[in-house]
Amino acid sequence: MYVKHERHPELPPPPSELGALGWLRHNLFSSWGNALLTVASVALLCWTIPPVLRWAVLDATWLGDTRDACLDSAGACWVFIKVRLGMLAYGFYPQAERWRIDLFFLLLVAGGGPLVLGSLLPRRGPARTLATRGLAAAGAGLALVLHGLLPGLLAAAYLGLPSLLARLRAPAAPGAAAKLGLALLAGVAVHALAPQGVALAAGWTALTLTALVLLVPRADEQGWRLALLLTALPALGAVLFLGDGTWLPEVETDRWGGMFLSLVIALVGIATSLPVGILLALGRRSSLPVIRTLSICYIELIRGVPLISVLFMASVMLPLTLPDGMHVDKLLRALVGVSLFYAAYMAEVVRGGLQGIGRGQYEAAQSLGLSYPKAMILVIMPQALRLVIPGITNTFLGLMKDTTLVAVINLMDLLGVIKSALADSQWLGFTKEAYLFAALAFWVLCFGLSRFALHLERRLRYEKH
Amino acid sequence: MPRTPSEDTPAISIRHLHKWYGAFHVLRDVNLTVARGEKVVVCGPSGSGKSTLIRCINRLEEHQKGTIVVDGIELTDNLKRIDRIRREVGMLFQDFNLFPHLTVLENCILAPVWVRRVPEKEAVQTAMHYLERVRIPDQADKYPGQLSGGQQQRVAIARCLCMNPRVMLFDEPTSALDPEMIKEVLDVMVDLAQTGMTMVCVTHEMGFARTVADRVVFMDGGEIIEENEPEAFFAAPQTARAREFLGQILSHGQQAAGA
Numbered sequence: 001m002y003v004k005h006e007r008h009p010e011l012p013p014p015p016s017e018l019g020a021l022g023w024l025r026h027n028l029f030s031s032w033g034n035a036l037l038t039v040a041s042v043a044l045l046c047w048t049i050p051p052v053l054r055w056a057v058l059d060a061t062w063l064g065d066t067r068d069a070c071l072d073s074a075g076a077c078w079v080f081i082k083v084r085l086g087m088l089a090y091g092f093y094p095q096a097e098r099w100r101i102d103l104f105f106l107l108l109v110a111g112g113g114p115l116v117l118g119s120l121l122p123r124r125g126p127a128r129t130l131a132t133r134g135l136a137a138a139g140a141g142l143a144l145v146l147h148g149l150l151p152g153l154l155a156a157a158y159l160g161l162p163s164l165l166a167r168l169r170a171p172a173a174p175g176a177a178a179k180l181g182l183a184l185l186a187g188v189a190v191h192a193l194a195p196q197g198v199a200l201a202a203g204w205t206a207l208t209l210t211a212l213v214l215l216v217p218r219a220d221e222q223g224w225r226l227a228l229l230l231t232a233l234p235a236l237g238a239v240l241f242l243g244d245g246t247w248l249p250e251v252e253t254d255r256w257g258g259m260f261l262s263l264v265i266a267l268v269g270i271a272t273s274l275p276v277g278i279l280l281a282l283g284r285r286s287s288l289p290v291i292r293t294l295s296i297c298y299i300e301l302i303r304g305v306p307l308i309s310v311l312f313m314a315s316v317m318l319p320l321t322l323p324d325g326m327h328v329d330k331l332l333r334a335l336v337g338v339s340l341f342y343a344a345y346m347a348e349v350v351r352g353g354l355q356g357i358g359r360g361q362y363e364a365a366q367s368l369g370l371s372y373p374k375a376m377i378l379v380i381m382p383q384a385l386r387l388v389i390p391g392i393t394n395t396f397l398g399l400m401k402d403t404t405l406v407a408v409i410n411l412m413d414l415l416g417v418i419k420s421a422l423a424d425s426q427w428l429g430f431t432k433e434a435y436l437f438a439a440l441a442f443w444v445l446c447f448g449l450s451r452f453a454l455h456l457e458r459r460l461r462y463e464k465h
Numbered sequence: 466m467p468r469t470p471s472e473d474t475p476a477i478s479i480r481h482l483h484k485w486y487g488a489f490h491v492l493r494d495v496n497l498t499v500a501r502g503e504k505v506v507v508c509g510p511s512g513s514g515k516s517t518l519i520r521c522i523n524r525l526e527e528h529q530k531g532t533i534v535v536d537g538i539e540l541t542d543n544l545k546r547i548d549r550i551r552r553e554v555g556m557l558f559q560d561f562n563l564f565p566h567l568t569v570l571e572n573c574i575l576a577p578v579w580v581r582r583v584p585e586k587e588a589v590q591t592a593m594h595y596l597e598r599v600r601i602p603d604q605a606d607k608y609p610g611q612l613s614g615g616q617q618q619r620v621a622i623a624r625c626l627c628m629n630p631r632v633m634l635f636d637e638p639t640s641a642l643d644p645e646m647i648k649e650v651l652d653v654m655v656d657l658a659q660t661g662m663t664m665v666c667v668t669h670e671m672g673f674a675r676t677v678a679d680r681v682v683f684m685d686g687g688e689i690i691e692e693n694e695p696e697a698f699f700a701a702p703q704t705a706r707a708r709e710f711l712g713q714i715l716s717h718g719q720q721a722a723g724a
Binding site for chain 2: 358360361363364365366367368369370371374378379382383386460462
């Protein structure tokens with residue numbers, strides 16, 4: 001017989017497991033092969049980094065306004081980027097109207113930033129409120145200082161609305177359908193009264209907001225911020241960018257370009273491909289044969305063709321099928337093309353997530369009386385989407401970079417603008433600088449997105465809180 | 466004593482129920498009436514159709530022939546009726562099926578807020594009341610993944626009760642639990658039975674059946690082949706198959722059931 005009466009004392013790990021030395025041993029020199037690789041990698045870095053650094057930073061020309069400044073230097077000529085920065089950022093958007101783009105992105109950052117911040121800071125406590133309110137105040141103040149009184153007021157109204165709406169209690173009248181109908185009617189009335197421009201955006205905002213206020217029984221400040229970001233901000237953006245002809249001069253979309261155009265395509269693509277993709281994924285898993293077949297056909301057809309051909313079709317073929325006199329804007333066609341193309345990819349990513357959710361979750365939701373849409377929105381999708389954040393991020397990154405393909409239908413995105421800037425006879429021969437700049441711009445955007453997605457993934461990991 | 470169905474409109478009335486999975490005839494002419502406040506335990510060997518039967522009652526499974534009337538509403542393809550019935554019928558699952566992305570409290574208020582449109586404050590109050598009744602109010606802000614199996618199943622019971630159901634269905638609620646957690650769940654179920662809830666319970670916990678059930682229904686091969694008061698059923702099963710089944714589960718389940 002064996003009986004143990006005392007517990008073995010807890011001992012510290014051996015010294016080789018600890019400290020910097022332990023880390024080095026584990027990660028860099030754990031075996032002969034690994035040690036060799038470490039040495040080789042360090043040597044490679046020592047060999048490649050200095051010349052690049054010398055060209056891009058040490059020998060580079062940063063000052064000056066003309067080509068002559070770069071004549072006697074062996075390094076990069078960043079003067080070229082500096083002189084052409086406006087064009088790279090805004091394309092051929094009129095100089096005097098560029099503040100409209102700035103204002104929109106200011107609102108995007110100040111209005112969307114709190115959502116990012118909110119997920120970085122602890123859920124409760126003053127830090128979060130302070131940071132989000134502070135960002136809103138800073139956004140409004142900046143708009144006031146940079147762009148004047150009216151834009152400042154607009155920014156203040158937009159950025160202050162979430163905290164105002166969060167204080168509103170949703171009226172507890174019966175019949176969600178009736179409320180939605182009412183909201184729709186109100187929206188239609190506004191549209192009928194003022195069919196274009198600022199009024200159109202106001203109408204759209206009023207419509208979506210009324211619907212949200214009436215339909216959503218509870219939403220906090222962050223919820224409203226997200227809702228505004230998805231409803232009011234796009235409308236505002238459309239009016240700001242296009243102009244309405246009375247207060248804001250109209251700017252045709254063929255003057256849009258540069259990073260601005262790339263961002264517009266990427267943002268619209270991201271904002272539409274995810275919801276459409278979700279619907280397609282649900283369609284593909286539907287028990288109704290017609291919906292299922294249509295979804296499968298759509299997804300497989302679109303995934304089977306290259307994006308370039310979709311863009312060509314949208315740009316060249318579509319006008320042929322439209323009746324005479326009917327004109328669909330080229331940018332709009334590209335936007336629709338990119339969105340629908342990526343929706344097909346997104347659908348498969350989302351479907352992967354849906355397959356990771358057990359049948360028990362559906363049954364539990366059903367047995368509690370949740371209808372199909374409610375079960376999907378409240379129970380299934382939050383879990384399924386969290387599961388596939390890496391896949392969604394992947395698709396978004398692909399989309400962001402594929403915006404450069406619109407150059408083939410003569411839209412002046414960042415690469416298109418660079419091409420035309422390089423063709424300027426005064427500034428020949430700065431290809432390296434231009435494309436390095438473009439690569440850097442995309443890298444910053446994509447890296448930021450990927451880091452945020454990674455953070456979101458960790459934040460939403462509910463198994464281990 | 467079980468109340469006879471004629472006293473009241475029955476909570477559940479199943480008539481000549483048939484169900485097929487493809488060509489496989491899983492439920493064959495099942496008739497069962499459950500009066501209001503009655504507790505029925507359904508038992509039988511695995512594959513006998515007992516789970517399928519109670520899953521038909523809230524339409525997680527579709528039946529092909531016969532009628533099921535729950536709380537005076539007949540189950541048909543009509544989605545509105547299905548929704549109405551599901552609102553009044555709570556169900557407990559073998560593996561709890563709590564929503565892992567929501568806290569315990571959020572799990573409990575989800576359906577009241579979104580289905581019954583109860584104001585959030587009120588829903589929280591109700592939820593806390595039921596969480597106290599299942600003895601875990603202090604876990605309200607945790608996520609299901611942080612709880613033990615027994616605690617999760619008790620949350621699942623509280624989640625059902627928050628919808629204020631007229632009938633509760635239990636689909637082997639203790640089968641996935643470690644032995645030391647079975648008791649805490651059964652205790653809550655016994656409490657619940659004492660409040661007068663109508664309960665239909667698929668379980669192998671014969672101790673529970675003895676203390677709580679008004680009636681035991683024994684199924685085999687998709688049919689109800691014996692129905693009796695628990696004392697009589699356990700003392701003297703009438704059919705050979707019931708005798709064999711009881712002999713098998715009691716021979717080595719005796720200690721657990723008696724504990």
